[in-house]
Structures are given as C-alpha cells and as structure tokens.
Amino acid sequence: GAVVSQHPSWVICKSGTSVKIECRSLDFQATTMFWYRQFPKQSLMLMATSNEGSKATYEQGVEKDKFLINHASLTLSTLTVTSAHPEDSSFYICSARALLAFSSYNEQFFGPGTRLTVL
Amino acid sequence: RKEVEQDPGPFNVPEGATVAFNCTYSNSASQSFFWYRQDCRKEPKLLMSVYSSGNEDGRFTAQLNRASQYISLLIRDSKLSDSATYLCVVNGGDTGGFKTIFGAGTRLFVKA
Numbered sequence: 001g002a003v004v005s006q007h008p009s010w011v012i013c014k015s016g017t018s019v020k021i022e023c024r025s026l027d028f029q030a031t032t033m034f035w036y037r038q039f040p041k042q043s044l045m046l047m048a049t050s051n052e053g054s055k056a057t058y059e060q061g062v063e064k065d066k067f068l069i070n071h072a073s074l075t076l077s078t079l080t081v082t083s084a085h086p087e088d089s090s091f092y093i094c095s096a097r098a099l100l101a102f103s104s105y106n107e108q109f110f111g112p113g114t115r116l117t118v119l
Numbered sequence: 120r121k122e123v124e125q126d127p128g129p130f131n132v133p134e135g136a137t138v139a140f141n142c143t144y145s146n147s148a149s150q151s152f153f154w155y156r157q158d159c160r161k162e163p164k165l166l167m168s169v170y171s172s173g174n175e176d177g178r179f180t181a182q183l184n185r186a187s188q189y190i191s192l193l194i195r196d197s198k199l200s201d202s203a204t205y206l207c208v209v210n211g212g213d214t215g216g217f218k219t220i221f222g223a224g225t226r227l228f229v230k231a
Contacts, residue, residue, distance in 0.1 A: 034219065036221075042223065043206070043221045043222060043223040043224055044163065044206075044221045045221075046218070046219060046220075091160070093162050093163075108165075108219065109165075110162040110163050110164070111162060112161070112162050113160075113161070113162045115160070
C-alpha cells in the first residue's frame with residue numbers, strides 16, 4: 001500500500017516557539033493532503049486541506065496564521081505551528097489522498113503522526 | 120447532532136465473541152464510507168470500505184444502509200489483537216467538495 005511519512009514523530013518545545021512538521025508521500029503523488037489534530041480520547045479533527053500549488057483550505061475555528069501549511073510539491077506538505085502554546089499540545093496527523101490502482105476511491109493514507117508537547 | 124455518531128463503548132468481550140459496531144451519519148449526500156482501526160498512540164489504518172451491497176473480509180463484515188444512513192461493522196471470532204478503537208468515516212457531501220468526517224470511535228477490548 002501507499003506510504004506516508006511524518007517527521008518528527010515527537011517534539012517537545014517551549015511556549016512561544018514555532019514547530020514545523022513534514023508530511024511526505026513516499027511512493028505516490030498526492031495532489032491533496034490533509035492535516036488532522038487529535039486530542040486524547042477524542043476523534044480526529046480536520047484542520048485543513050492542502051492542495052499542491054495552492055493555498056490551504058482551513059476548517060472553521062482553525063487559525064490560518066497560527067497553523068501555516070505549505071504544499072510545495074506533490075509529495076511534501078508542511079504544517080508549522082507558530083508561537084506554540086501548551087493548548088496546542090496534541091497528536092498531529094497528516095494524510096494523503098491517492099487515486100491508485102490498489103486503493104479505494106477517496107481512500108486516505110495516514111502518516112504515523114507527530115506528538116507535540118508544548119511546555 | 121454530530122455528523123457521524125458511533126456507539127460510545129468501550130466494548131469488553133471475551134476471545135471468540137462476536138461484536139457489532141453501529142454508526143449513523145447525518146448528511147444524506149455522503150458518498151463513501153469506511154471503517155478505520157486506530158491503535159493507541161498510532162495513526163488510523165483502513166480496515167475496510169463499506170458498500171451498499173455489503174462486504175466481507177475474513178472475520179469482518181461491513182454493511183451500509185443509505186436509506187437509514189446507517190453503517191455497521193461485525194467482527195466474528197474476536198482475537199486479542201482486535202483490541203483497538205474503530206472509527207467510522209464518512210466522505211463527501213452536498214458541497215461538492217471532498218470532506219472527511221470521523222466518528223469519535225468505539226473502543227474494543229478483547230480479553231482472554
């Protein structure tokens with residue numbers, strides 16, 4: 001199946017710093033990538049949809065100036081949490097949509113997630 | 120009302136039991152449906168797609184009832200390794216865009 005990687009897998013930072021998370025599709029091209037956030041014992045919440053070469057579409061309540069998304073190529077999207085605060089501590093997961101022979105239509109392939117802890 | 124609702128769980132079952140998860144969705148224009156499995160502190164992984172005709176994969180059977188906007192997952196002969204959170208996922212909508220909605224998940228514990 002398709003593989004999506006994320007880096008870093010975990011990060012601890014001080015309040016006020018910025019953190020960049022990378023999401024890569026390793027063996028396929030992803031025109032669309034998604035960024036999710038998951039708090040403990042809660043469901044995944046879509047933050048934004050990222051299309052290669054265009055601006056990301058943010059979900060209601062997600063600050064675009066705080067969560068900067070760049071989808072520079074068909075295999076890479078980045079999420080930068082700017083001026084992170086303790087309430088931003090969460091599990092951030094990216095996914096990529098692929099139209100591949102072996103995948104169901106609209107199937108998403110998830111990265112392993114990045115656990116962010118802001119002190 | 121949530122867009123996708125699932126049994127709150129958790130389900131505690133012995134090995135070998137049959138367990139059924141239910142899910143309802145509110146948007147009648149939804150287009151595709153999935154069950155994902157998520158292990159603790161891991162990313163979700165696709166378990167199976169759900170079709171109107173129903174589909175089966177080994178011990179797992181998924182059903183979709185569009186009229187009732189209801190999705191189910193049946194696990195037969197539960198194994199210890201089935202312990203996880205099962206997420207009902209619904210795609211699409213009447214906006215014409217692609218939107219994925221995750222249910223809150225139902226936690227399953229299979230015990231020896």
